[in-house]
Amino acid sequence: MFCRNQTSRATVARGSAVEMEVRRGHFRLSVFEDSAQDSEVQKQIDMEVRVREGACRLLAACSQREQALEASKSLLTCNSRILALMSQLQRMKEAQALQRTGRRSSAGGSLEERKPCTGKVAISDIRIPLMWKDSEYFKNKGELHRWAVFCLLTVGREIYDTDLVMVDRTHTDICFEETLIFADVSSGFELRLELYSCYVDEEFSLAQAPRRLARLSGSLGRSSGKRLRAALESATACGLNGSTDRESDTDRAGSPGGSPVHAPALGPKYHLLAHTCLTLSHVQNSFRTHDLTISGTEDSSFWLPLYGSVCCRLVAQPNCMTLPVMSGKLKVQQPEDCPESWSEVYGVLKGTGLICYHRQEDVETSEEPAFTIPINKETRIRATEKDPVLNTQSILITNQWAHGESTHMLVTHTHQDTHSWMEAFWQHFYDMSQWKQCCDKLMKIEVPSPRKPMSLPLKQSSLYHDNVPPSGTHSKDSALPQSSPVSAEIQTLLSSYYNDRY
Numbered sequence: 001m002f003c004r005n006q007t008s009r010a011t012v013a014r015g016s017a018v019e020m021e022v023r024r025g026h027f028r029l030s031v032f033e034d035s036a037q038d039s040e041v042q043k044q045i046d047m048e049v050r051v052r053e054g055a056c057r058l059l060a061a062c063s064q065r066e067q068a069l070e071a072s073k074s075l076l077t078c079n080s081r082i083l084a085l086m087s088q089l090q091r092m093k094e095a096q097a098l099q100r101t102g103r104r105s106s107a108g109g110s111l112e113e114r115k116p117c118t119g120k121v122a123i124s125d126i127r128i129p130l131m132w133k134d135s136e137y138f139k140n141k142g143e144l145h146r147w148a149v150f151c152l153l154t155v156g157r158e159i160y161d162t163d164l165v166m167v168d169r170t171h172t173d174i175c176f177e178e179t180l181i182f183a184d185v186s187s188g189f190e191l192r193l194e195l196y197s198c199y200v201d202e203e204f205s206l207a208q209a210p211r212r213l214a215r216l217s218g219s220l221g222r223s224s225g226k227r228l229r230a231a232l233e234s235a236t237a238c239g240l241n242g243s244t245d246r247e248s249d250t251d252r253a254g255s256p257g258g259s260p261v262h263a264p265a266l267g268p269k270y271h272l273l274a275h276t277c278l279t280l281s282h283v284q285n286s287f288r289t290h291d292l293t294i295s296g297t298e299d300s301s302f303w304l305p306l307y308g309s310v311c312c313r314l315v316a317q318p319n320c321m322t323l324p325v326m327s328g329k330l331k332v333q334q335p336e337d338c339p340e341s342w343s344e345v346y347g348v349l350k351g352t353g354l355i356c357y358h359r360q361e362d363v364e365t366s367e368e369p370a371f372t373i374p375i376n377k378e379t380r381i382r383a384t385e386k387d388p389v390l391n392t393q394s395i396l397i398t399n400q401w402a403h404g405e406s407t408h409m410l411v412t413h414t415h416q417d418t419h420s421w422m423e424a425f426w427q428h429f430y431d432m433s434q435w436k437q438c439c440d441k442l443m444k445i446e447v448p449s450p451r452k453p454m455s456l457p458l459k460q461s462s463l464y465h466d467n468v469p470p471s472g473t474h475s476k477d478s479a480l481p482q483s484s485p486v487s488a489e490i491q492t493l494l495s496s497y498y499n500d501r502y
């Protein structure tokens with residue numbers, strides 16, 4: 001019978017992209033040595049590494065400027081995701097090591113400690129005002145320079161990027177229209193917003209490399225051409241000639257010996273222009289302004305005259321406001337009822353109320369509830385002593401009003417049910433205390449629409465469709481002719497890249 005011992009062992013797949021990164025010295029193998037519960041994170045790392053390698057090669061094969069800008073943006077996003085996943089994996093390993101040795105971290109506390117629920121955090125309507133000089137904006141003097149900008153937003157290991165936006169002196173604001181939603185977020189979240197910029201050079205010569213490569217390899221013969229092409233592709237795909245301007249963080253990389261992030265040898269390079277960190281205190285169901293920390297100097301090529309602030313709508317939906325915390329059959333006595341009058345209801349504890357339905361089926365059919373008992377941070381809950389005659393234990397819910405107070409009495413069918421309802425109430429109050437203003441009223445999150453193609457004033461097309469002609473069609477003006485030795489390789493690369501990425 002197959003048996004695995006209890007000692008940790010490496011679970012990196014042989015021949016995978018992650019194993020190649022380990023061999024190159026970018027990752028430590030010890031990061032991957034642990035139980036099977038880390039396999040999901042390792043799969044995500046492996047996928048992001050493959051996507052990054054595809055983006056590097058795609059960048060070297062780009063024939064248009066907007067394609068190179070998108071490929072370079074994808075490369076930076078993949079690098080950031082790898083760092084976040086590596087950090088998550090390292091934290092999981094540390095927690096497992098502490099558990100094996102029977103110790104707890106100072107911040108971890110007891111396993112019996114009550115933990116708040118998680119929730120969703122959404123950011124939308126991002127506006128970053130610009131502050132041009134009078135001679136540039138009003139008088140429209142000087143050369144018209146353009147920049148490609150986008151935002152990278154991070155909460156834990158979840159990282160999203162906005163669409164790419166082209167900016168020049170005719171713009172008063174940098175606007176990102178999409179809504180980005182982070183799921184399963186704790187109440188102590190930190191949302192880091194980073195603005196990246198790249199100066200768009202009017203001259204774009206990157207597309208000549210594949211043509212020269214194909215022409216030169218064909219003239220040297222089959223064997224020599226293959227060796228030359230392999231050498232050039234390996235040298236230009238993912239060079240190690242410098243790192244991005246993103247702030248270094250060895251803890252997030254998970255390996256202080258070396259970061260797995262490196263910049264492409266070819267193509268446009270994005271630089272961190274500004275950043276800020278948003279927390280629960282910044283959440284509000286309205287449009288608000290937050291301070292930005294600006295990086296770089298005015299003489300940098302990627303510099304844009306930022307006003308120093310970012311406007312956005314940051315909202316949160318704790319799970320206790322959207323999902324049922326507890327439900328079951330109850331007997332309820334309302335304040336206006338006589339002592340002998342009880343209502344048989346099906347109660348659902350969710351959000352700011354205990355919603356009482358006539359029947360359980362009414363919940364599924366979305367029928368109007370019979371009544372709702374308000375539950376908020378000021379509500380008082382207590383369990384009465386067990387009635388020796390009726391052999392029951394009641395739960396009293398008291399709310400304060402301007403004219404006085406009102407008390408509802410609940411009775412469950414068993415003592416265990418009473419205990420479960422009391423635990424649910426205490427957990428609900430604890431969740432409300434941690435999520436604070438997010439539990440005053442349910443904040444609305446607009447469901448994001450599907451990602452739109454990059455809005456650039458130039459021709460809208462993908463590199464795949466530009467370089468792969470329709471079946472049976474051959475064009476002399478094609479950037480990469482069908483007969484070229486590089487064409488089949490690029491077609492395969494583009495197909496695998498888009499399949500992995502999307």
